[in-house]
Structure formats: structure tokens, C-alpha cells
Amino acid sequence: MRTTFMQQIDLVMGGPGPEADISRASARHIAPVLTDLGHDVQLIDVDQQLDFARLRPNSVVFNVIHGRYGEDGTLQAALEAVERTSIGSDSAASRLCIDKAATKQVLQAAGVPVPEGVVVAADDPGTEAAAALAAADGLIVKPSCEGSSFGLRLVDDPALVAAAIADARTEVGALAMLVETRLRGQEYSVSVLQGGGEQLMTLSPVAITVADTYDFAAKYQRSDTGFSFVEDPELKQALSDLARRAFTACACRDLARVDIMADRAGRLHVLEINTLPGFTDHSLVPMAASHDGLGLPFLLEHLVLRAADRRVCRCKYHADEGVEHA
Numbered sequence: 001m002r003t004t005f006m007q008q009i010d011l012v013m014g015g016p017g018p019e020a021d022i023s024r025a026s027a028r029h030i031a032p033v034l035t036d037l038g039h040d041v042q043l044i045d046v047d048q049q050l051d052f053a054r055l056r057p058n059s060v061v062f063n064v065i066h067g068r069y070g071e072d073g074t075l076q077a078a079l080e081a082v083e084r085t086s087i088g089s090d091s092a093a094s095r096l097c098i099d100k101a102a103t104k105q106v107l108q109a110a111g112v113p114v115p116e117g118v119v120v121a122a123d124d125p126g127t128e129a130a131a132a133l134a135a136a137d138g139l140i141v142k143p144s145c146e147g148s149s150f151g152l153r154l155v156d157d158p159a160l161v162a163a164a165i166a167d168a169r170t171e172v173g174a175l176a177m178l179v180e181t182r183l184r185g186q187e188y189s190v191s192v193l194q195g196g197g198e199q200l201m202t203l204s205p206v207a208i209t210v211a212d213t214y215d216f217a218a219k220y221q222r223s224d225t226g227f228s229f230v231e232d233p234e235l236k237q238a239l240s241d242l243a244r245r246a247f248t249a250c251a252c253r254d255l256a257r258v259d260i261m262a263d264r265a266g267r268l269h270v271l272e273i274n275t276l277p278g279f280t281d282h283s284l285v286p287m288a289a290s291h292d293g294l295g296l297p298f299l300l301e302h303l304v305l306r307a308a309d310r311r312v313c314r315c316k317y318h319a320d321e322g323v324e325h326a
Contacts, residue, residue: 005305005308006038006039006040007039007040007059007060007304007308008039008040008042008056008058008059008060009034009039009040009041009042009059009060009061009062009304010042010044010054010055010056010059010060010061010062011027011030011031011034011041011042011043011044011062011064012027012044012046012050012061012062012063012064012065012070012075013026013027013028013043013044013045013046013064013065014045014046014047014065015046015047015065015066015067015068015069015070016047016048016049016068016069017065017066017067017068017069017070017146018067018068018146018150018172019066019067019068019150020065022066022278022280023064023065023066023070024045025278025280025281026064026066026278026279026280026283027043027064027279028043029279029280029281030062030064030279030296030300031043033296033297033300034062034300034304036297037297037300037301039304042056042059046065046069046070048069049069050075050078052078052082052084055084060085060086060087060304060307060308060311061079061084061085061086061087061307062086062087062303062304062307063075063076063079063086063087063088063276064276064278064279065276066276066278067098067146067150068146070276071094071098071274071275071276072094072095072098072145073091073092073093073094073095073096073098074091076088076089076090076091076094076095077091077095085307085308085310085311086307087254087255087303087304087306087307088253088254088255088275088276088303089251089252089253089254089256089275089276090251090253092251093250093251093252093253093275094275094276096250096251097250097252097256097272097273097274097275098145098275099144099145100142100143100144100145100178100272101117101119101144101176101178102144103250103272103273104117104178106249106250107246107249107250107270109249110245110248110249111245112242112245112246112249112270113242113267113268113269113270114269114270114271115140115180115181115183115261115269115271116133116180116181117133117178117179117180117181118130118132118133118178118179119144119176119177119178119179120165120176120177120178120179121176122174122175122176123174125162125165125166126141126161126162126165126166126177126179127161127162129161129162129165129177129179130155130158130159130161130179131158133158133179133180133181137181137182137183137184137263137264138154138155138156138181138182139154139155139156139158139161139179139180139181139182140152140153140154140155140179140180140181140182141153141154141155141161141164141165141168141177141178141179142168142177142178142180143168143172143175143176143177143178144175144176144177144178145175145176146172146175150171150172151168151169151171151172151175151177152168153165153167153168154182161179165177165179183261183262183263183264183269184263184264185261185262185263185264185265185266185267186207186208186209186261186262187207187208187210187259187260187261187262187271188205188206188207188208188230188239188259188260188261188262188268189205189206189208189257189258189259189260189284189288190202190203190205190206190239190240190242190243190257190258190260191203191243191255191256191257191258191277191284191285191288191289192243192244192247192252192255192256192257192258193254193255193299193302194247194252194253194254194255194306195302200244200247200248202239202240202243202244203285203288203289203291203292203294204229204230204236204288204291204292205229205230205235205236205239205240205243205260205288206227206228206229206230206284206287206288207227207228207229207230208225208226208227209225209226209227209228210224210225210226211224227284227287229288229291238268239260239268242258242260242268242270243258243260243270246258246270246273247273250273252273252275254303254306254307255277255285255299255303256273256274256275256277257273257274257277257284257285258270258272258273258274259271259272259273259274279296285299286299
């Protein structure tokens with residue numbers, strides 16, 4: 001596969017958050033693929049904030065800065081302010097989905113099932129947080145705004161929630177925390193891809209098997225994490241439908257990964273939405289694309305061309321309005 005529409009692509013990686021190395025791994029994994037497709041790729045490593053002078057005038061910005069700054073709407077808003085085209089969700093959807101508590105509210109309002117939970121403010125030690133939650137199956141403590149399961153803690157005794165929050169904050173800082181009832185069923189991940197006419201397609205749902213929980217170590221460091229593809233047609237359809245509903249409710253764009261978990265009875269709940277999923281050799285979106293016969297080149301080309309089309313539409317709009325636009 002080789003593109004017939006060569007694009008200048010500024011591949012932006014790194015960032016100020018704890019996922020900077022994962023971001024760089026994503027970028028280095030996809031850069032040669034984009035080059036093989038015939039695109040002109042420039043890698044830009046970001047420390048704190050992107051220096052916009054490093055962007056080429058007519059490039060598509062392919063942002064893979066996961067988590068803080070690159071996935072929380074900050075970079076997206078800055079790019080929008082100067083009318084630069086980038087892949088992925090806009091600033092509003094990115095800002096929403098990085099905040100797990102806010103995402104839960106939007107999903108609940110749309111009738112999408114989510115785990116029961118409470119938010120603990122950044123200045124709250126969390127002493128009373130678990131009082132309203134049924135803890136028969138235990139609780140989970142996690143930062144409301146962080147990625148790759150940083151700061152995730154499992155709590156069997158509600159009396160230990162405050163201690164778990166304090167421990168998690170030693171890892172992620174003084175962030176607001178989310179305390180949720182722990183679901184004990186199978187965990188799944190479903191990639192949603194926005195196509196032409198804004199139709200949504202889902203890649204094959206991935207079932208994730210881990211010794212305890214799908215935390216950072218299970219994602220990127222350990223070798224005992226198992227992945228399989230859901231074959232049961234009814235379950236596959238239910239997961240796909242739920243993922244599309246979540247994607248639509250949060251107004252995501254281009255691509256997102258929806259993490260879903262079942263309870264003991266098999267009832268499905270959306271855990272979170274990742275608007276900028278990883279592209280490393282361990283990542284679930286490339287894994288699902290390969291399984292479905294699409295492959296990483298097709299997936300990347302699709303994202304680039306969607307972003308390029310938005311640039312063309314914007315330039316046409318300015319031309320129609322009589323405004324000069326580079």
C-alpha cells in the first residue's frame with residue numbers, strides 16, 4: 001500500500017506527562033510506516049509544550065502525546081487557535097474524555113452504563129469517599145485525569161480507601177481521584193473508527209486477561225497479559241454497540257478506544273474512553289486492525305486523510321469568504 005496523496009506530516013511526541021516514553025515509542029513505531037506510505041514525516045520531540053515554529057506551514061499534525069498536554073485538550077485547543085489540522089478528537093472531546101468523572105456524567109446522561117463511583121477532590125483525603133458505595137466486590141481508586149492506569153489502586157476494605165488515595169497521590173500528585181465499585185467480570189477494549197459520511201465502524205473487540213488488573217505494568221512491562229478476540233456474535237455486537245454509543249455521546253472524532261468491563265453477571269459497563277490510543281507494538285488498536293485484515297498502514301492512512309480533508313474544507317471555507325489562508 002502506497003498513498004497517492006503525499007502529505008507533510010509533523011509527528012509530535014513526548015510531552016510533560018508520565019506517558020512521554022510511551023508516546024515516543026508510538027511515534028517511532030509508526031514513523032517508518034508513514035514514510036513507507038510515501039509521506040514526508042518529521043519527528044518533533046516535545047518536552048513541555050510544542051514550539052509551533054517547528055511545524056511546517058502545510059503539514060498535518062499527527063499528535064501522539066498521550067495523557068497530559070497532548071490528550072487533555074490543551075494542545076488541541078492551541079492548534080485550533082491557529083487553525084492547524086491535526087488527527088484525532090477536537091479540544092472539547094479531548095478535554096472531556098481525559099476526565100473520567102466528567103465522562104461518566106456524560107455517559108450516564110446518554111444512558112450508557114458505567115460503574116458506580118464517587119469523586120474525591122484534589123484537596124480531599126478521601127476519608128468519607130467509600131461510605132456511599134457497596135463494597136462487596138471491593139473498590140478501585142484511580143486518578144480522574146491520568147492515562148495508562150497510573151495511580152491505580154485496588155482496595156478490598158473500604159476503610160483503606162483514604163490510605164490508597166494517599167498512596168496513589170505519591171505517584172501522580174495531588175489530583176482528584178475517582179473511587180468506583182470494582183467489577184469482577186471480563187475486561188474488553190473496543191476501537192472505534194470514524195469513516196466517510198461520519199459512519200462509525202468498530203474493530204474486533206479485544207478481551208484482556210491479567211493476573212489482577214490491567215495497570216501500567218500489565219500494559220507495557222509484564223509478559224503474562226493475555227489478549228484474545230471476542231468470537232461470540234452476540235457479545236461482539238453488544239460490545240460494538242456500546243462502544244459506538246460512548247464514542248457518539250462524547251463527540252469523539254476519527255479514532256478512540258473504549259474500555260469496557262463486565263460485572264459478575266456479565267452486564268457491560270464503560271470504564272473510560274481513550275481519544276489518543278497508543279500505537280506501540282503492544283497497543284490494542286494496531287492489534288485489532290491487524291486482526292481485522294486492515295493493518296497499521298491502512299489505519300494511519302485513514303487518519304491522515306481525514307485530517308487532510310478537514311484542512312481542505314477549512315481552506316475552501318476561507319476562500320469562499322474571501323479570506324486569504326495559507
